[in-house]
Amino acid sequence: MKIAAFDDHRIGLVEGERLYDVTAAVPAALDALPQQRINWLIAHWAEAQPALQAARAKAAGRALDGVRWLPANPQPPHVFAAPANYQKHIGELGARVVTKKGRSAREQGFFLKAPGSLVGAGGVIGLPKGSTRRFDHESELAVIIGKPGRDIPRSRAMEHVFGYACLIDATMRIEPETHEEERSMRKSFEGFTPLGPWIVTADEVPDPQALRNRLWVNGELRQEASTKDMIVGVAELIELISSVLPIQAGDVIASGTPEGVGPFAPGDTLRIAIDGVGDMSLTVREREAASPRPY
Numbered sequence: 001m002k003i004a005a006f007d008d009h010r011i012g013l014v015e016g017e018r019l020y021d022v023t024a025a026v027p028a029a030l031d032a033l034p035q036q037r038i039n040w041l042i043a044h045w046a047e048a049q050p051a052l053q054a055a056r057a058k059a060a061g062r063a064l065d066g067v068r069w070l071p072a073n074p075q076p077p078h079v080f081a082a083p084a085n086y087q088k089h090i091g092e093l094g095a096r097v098v099t100k101k102g103r104s105a106r107e108q109g110f111f112l113k114a115p116g117s118l119v120g121a122g123g124v125i126g127l128p129k130g131s132t133r134r135f136d137h138e139s140e141l142a143v144i145i146g147k148p149g150r151d152i153p154r155s156r157a158m159e160h161v162f163g164y165a166c167l168i169d170a171t172m173r174i175e176p177e178t179h180e181e182e183r184s185m186r187k188s189f190e191g192f193t194p195l196g197p198w199i200v201t202a203d204e205v206p207d208p209q210a211l212r213n214r215l216w217v218n219g220e221l222r223q224e225a226s227t228k229d230m231i232v233g234v235a236e237l238i239e240l241i242s243s244v245l246p247i248q249a250g251d252v253i254a255s256g257t258p259e260g261v262g263p264f265a266p267g268d269t270l271r272i273a274i275d276g277v278g279d280m281s282l283t284v285r286e287r288e289a290a291s292p293r294p295y
């Protein structure tokens, strides 16, 4: 099943080239917090099935053209992210990285991106006005957590996966000695975490470690790799994160980028496609407000 958030936080099922509005399957109490509807649906997935099917049967469906997509989960409790998780990516950025030499996500653990940096398919990645810094794309498979838990062994970890989505981990690089902001800030500008176009449920992805992941800038292929090359796989990432804190329904894990990371600029179009998961494009724009500091 493909579950999307769209327009003013409505919930939809995507089937082929049609979108079916199933917002009625979520309790009306959530009307006060519509951005939480996806979290509720994931947390109550099994019990929500009859209402979901009833809403789907009643829905007329609409074409996908003109849909205003929101982040596949607009307000996850956490957005965890793996640094340095593909061997060929490690080292390709020279001095512009903060991961220590020879280390991977296994030793470095995870970092956090601000959920407020999420944006949906067709949205805008906003760059600081007039910035001369380098901004990079990182094409990543996002894992969406279903069943909450803590101290989850990797042998049981996949039971906690609800589904998958495409994620771009946009990043402002450090400039050694002159600009060395915290990683969470550099990766949390508005629109720096495209997530979508929808969540595809785990039953439709037989092996998350065998997916082709590609990213284009203005139609030029920049990244192409298989998730089989992850150093720390999805199950081990869940084991690692849940050994630090409880994971929750709706949490997002950005599983790291393969090689081919490179810069983008205002006016560019970024497209990410992960086979069997989704395909989406976004545009890069400079923000209107001047920055109070030289990013």
Ligand code: MN
Residues within 6 Å of the ligand: 081, 082, 083, 138, 140, 169, 254, 256, 257
């Ligand atoms: Mn990344």
